[in-house]
Amino acid sequence: MSKKDSSKPWRPFTTNCCTVEDQTVFGNFSRCRPTRSQFSKNIALPSFRRLSFSDLSSSTASSTKINEDLSAHTFGSSLHVFQLSELRAITQGFSSNFLLGQGGFGTVHKGYIDENLRPGLKAQAVAVKLLDIEGLQGHREWLAEVIFLGQLRHAHLVKLIGYCCEDEERLLVYEFMPRGSLENHLFKRLSVPLAWGTRLKIAIGAAKGLAFLHGAEQPVIYRDFKTSNILLDSDFSAKLSDFGLAKMGPEGSDTHVTTRVMGTYGYAAPEYVNTGHLTTKSDVYSFGVVLLELLTGRRSMDKTKPKSEQNLVDWARPYLTSSRRLRCIIDPKLGGQYSVKGAREMASLALQCVSLNPKPRPRMPVVIDVLEGLQNLRDMAITCGQWSTTPKTNRSGVNVKGRREGRTGTHWKPSPVAPTRHS
Numbered sequence: 001m002s003k004k005d006s007s008k009p010w011r012p013f014t015t016n017c018c019t020v021e022d023q024t025v026f027g028n029f030s031r032c033r034p035t036r037s038q039f040s041k042n043i044a045l046p047s048f049r050r051l052s053f054s055d056l057s058s059s060t061a062s063s064t065k066i067n068e069d070l071s072a073h074t075f076g077s078s079l080h081v082f083q084l085s086e087l088r089a090i091t092q093g094f095s096s097n098f099l100l101g102q103g104g105f106g107t108v109h110k111g112y113i114d115e116n117l118r119p120g121l122k123a124q125a126v127a128v129k130l131l132d133i134e135g136l137q138g139h140r141e142w143l144a145e146v147i148f149l150g151q152l153r154h155a156h157l158v159k160l161i162g163y164c165c166e167d168e169e170r171l172l173v174y175e176f177m178p179r180g181s182l183e184n185h186l187f188k189r190l191s192v193p194l195a196w197g198t199r200l201k202i203a204i205g206a207a208k209g210l211a212f213l214h215g216a217e218q219p220v221i222y223r224d225f226k227t228s229n230i231l232l233d234s235d236f237s238a239k240l241s242d243f244g245l246a247k248m249g250p251e252g253s254d255t256h257v258t259t260r261v262m263g264t265y266g267y268a269a270p271e272y273v274n275t276g277h278l279t280t281k282s283d284v285y286s287f288g289v290v291l292l293e294l295l296t297g298r299r300s301m302d303k304t305k306p307k308s309e310q311n312l313v314d315w316a317r318p319y320l321t322s323s324r325r326l327r328c329i330i331d332p333k334l335g336g337q338y339s340v341k342g343a344r345e346m347a348s349l350a351l352q353c354v355s356l357n358p359k360p361r362p363r364m365p366v367v368i369d370v371l372e373g374l375q376n377l378r379d380m381a382i383t384c385g386q387w388s389t390t391p392k393t394n395r396s397g398v399n400v401k402g403r404r405e406g407r408t409g410t411h412w413k414p415s416p417v418a419p420t421r422h423s
């Protein structure tokens with residue numbers, strides 16, 4: 001299996017070394033990395049009817065035991081268990097020609113499945129994600145993904161078709177999303193610019209995915225909402241992927257869950273970073289950041305920019321309250337083809353979402369309502385005379401056209417938050 005690029009972001013790995021998730025945090029990351037032998041410890045998953053994230057905390061079971069436990073649960077029956085040799089065959093040996101992308105988890109390859117592989121399996125393209133066992137994420141995130149996506153089905157969540165757990169290998173098989181990630185469309189240099197209406201459609205789809213998670217009987221906090229985790233169908237319908245960091249929301253009278261801080265720089269809510277207190281409003285903050293990325297075409301965190309412009313929220317905040325100033329930060333790739341009113345409303349929504357105080361952040365159903373209300377607006381800036389065809393400069397004198405975008409290391413180490421509860 002190919003190894004991940006050493007410059008890639010990473011997340012702390014806890015499952016196989018920390019006895020209680022989010023409570024025991026080793027200062028030295030290397031102590032948290034699982035050894036191969038730890039994967040073979042025969043500790044079973046707990047027995048349960050509805051599997052929850054907390055059930056994962058001590059799961060360092062053998063692959064045989066994990067497969068048995070997973071398939072014993074109702075959701076297990078809706079997932080296919082694949083053999084490594086099968087997944088190798090459908091991706092031409094995980095060939096680089098079939099490479100779809102690479103993240104902190106490992107590489108993702110395209111493959112094809114049909115009923116020759118399993119009777120009744122619909123012939124379709126799939127995306128096969130390989131866990132990089134030497135990497136900095138691991139079995140725990142793999143298991144979280146299987147458990148969450150095995151139980152949650154929704155039009156705006158990517159469908160998990162199956163998994164593979166063989167010895168120390170961990171893989172996931174998803175439906176293939178033909179248009180890849182929103183990140184690629186917004187930031188890859190050669191990508192065709194996304195039209196205003198498409199951006200709105202993507203924002204609404206992703207908002208519906210989050211609203212579904214937050215509105216579940218046992219709310220789920222997604223914790224990793226960002227453009228690379230928003231995948232796009234052929235018609236630009238958005239689906240959320242990557243549930244490795246997802247967490248069950250607070251229960252009973254609890255207002256939040258406390259957990260060590262994991263996620264991606266630039267997207268995480270300040271109160272979560274500062275205190276480890278996680279609520280559904282933390283996801284709303286991240287949603288606001290993605291709205292700003294859609295509006296401006298800038299990354300949430302861009303180390304290639306001058307210091308004052310690196311953090312998108314900090315940089316954009318003063319521009320969001322006035323239409324005149326807002327014009328200066330709208331993605332130049334839109335070429336003036338955006339609704340002036342729509343952009344204003346979206347900016348004001350984004351501002352509420354990224355509010356420093358979580359309370360005034362709107363709930364996701366409200367976000368959906370606001371965004372859906374913008375879909376029919378046709379007051380394009382270019383026809384309203386609000387778009388200059390000559391390059392503009394922003395306050396810092398930086399030419400806003402032809403900017404350089406660069407992917408930066410985005411994940412952070414756990415902060416020294418003292419956890420009070422885990423789930």
Ligand SMILES: Nc1ncnc2c1ncn2[C@@H]1O[C@H](COP(=O)(O)OP(=O)(O)OP(=O)(O)O)[C@@H](O)[C@H]1O
Pocket residue numbers: 009100101102103104105106107108127129158174175176177178180181183184228229231241242
């Ligand atoms: N189901 C899928 N269909 C098509 N492409 C996919 C699919 N899943 C992932 N990809 C592609 O693979 C890339 C890597 O995905 P992955 O989730 O491993 O990492 P990431 O989201 O970029 O980073 P991180 O590990 O921080 O979440 C995605 O950006 C996307 O382009």
Ligand SMILES: [Mg+2]
Pocket residue numbers: 103228229241242
């Ligand atoms: Mg991802």
